[in-house]
Amino acid sequence: MPNMIEVKNVDLTLGKTQILKGINVSFEEGKIHGLIGRNGSGKTMLMKCICGFIKPTAGEITVDGQRVGKDVDFPKDMGIIIETPGFIPYYSGYKNLKLLAGLNHKIGREEVRSSMKQVGLDPDLRRHVRKYSLGMRQRLGLAQAIMENPKILILDEPFNGLDKEGVAEMREYLLSYKAQGKTILICSHSAEDISVLCETVHEMDKGRIERLS
Numbered sequence: 001m002p003n004m005i006e007v008k009n010v011d012l013t014l015g016k017t018q019i020l021k022g023i024n025v026s027f028e029e030g031k032i033h034g035l036i037g038r039n040g041s042g043k044t045m046l047m048k049c050i051c052g053f054i055k056p057t058a059g060e061i062t063v064d065g066q067r068v069g070k071d072v073d074f075p076k077d078m079g080i081i082i083e084t085p086g087f088i089p090y091y092s093g094y095k096n097l098k099l100l101a102g103l104n105h106k107i108g109r110e111e112v113r114s115s116m117k118q119v120g121l122d123p124d125l126r127r128h129v130r131k132y133s134l135g136m137r138q139r140l141g142l143a144q145a146i147m148e149n150p151k152i153l154i155l156d157e158p159f160n161g162l163d164k165e166g167v168a169e170m171r172e173y174l175l176s177y178k179a180q181g182k183t184i185l186i187c188s189h190s191a192e193d194i195s196v197l198c199e200t201v202h203e204m205d206k207g208r209i210e211r212l213s
Helices: 043-051 092-106 109-118 134-146 162-178 191-197
Strands: 003-014 017-028 034-035 058-063 076-082 152-156 182-189 200-205 207-210
Touching: 003 043, 003 182, 003 207, 017 043, 017 182, 017 200, 034 043, 043 058, 043 152, 043 182, 043 200, 076 182, 092 134, 092 182, 109 134, 109 191, 134 152, 134 162, 152 162, 162 182, 162 191, 182 191
Parallel strands: 034 182, 034 200, 076 152, 152 182
Antiparallel strands: 003 017, 003 058, 200 207
């Protein structure tokens, strides 16, 4: 399978701190890939660079054949959860997703409803997002990431706030997306989540990366 994401010689310096140091890594299409490492190791910053949210100081990132920051500002066909998903607190989950769907005009009401049902949320629930549990917010974040049926999912700690049953369901969702040919990059503190789901695992430490398996 071809590489969906390629990162070549990427450095990132913010202020006087070097966050990423000579990152070289590629992620093959149609697989689930894992990034592990302690807080501050650079995992989230690497994901932000791949998504086009932060421009690297040096090096290049290619996603689906297009250079990020040159051919495209933000990669197309990508669903993202990075850090705690941000939603309008006094809207329902459905209203939040409907508003976001209106930005790209790719999908309508049925796709929004379907994405919520896929992750175990009721699109007719009128409860405001500010009254959601952390686990419900994570599910809503995943619904937002998948609703436009993207080729690539970038998920930073997608299991945060989920109970044991929620984690098991989330794993099932991700395996079903992989079966549809999606490329998924997951960052997690949990070695078990990574070992169960991922076909490749890369560890980050102090801004550097190494392949574990």
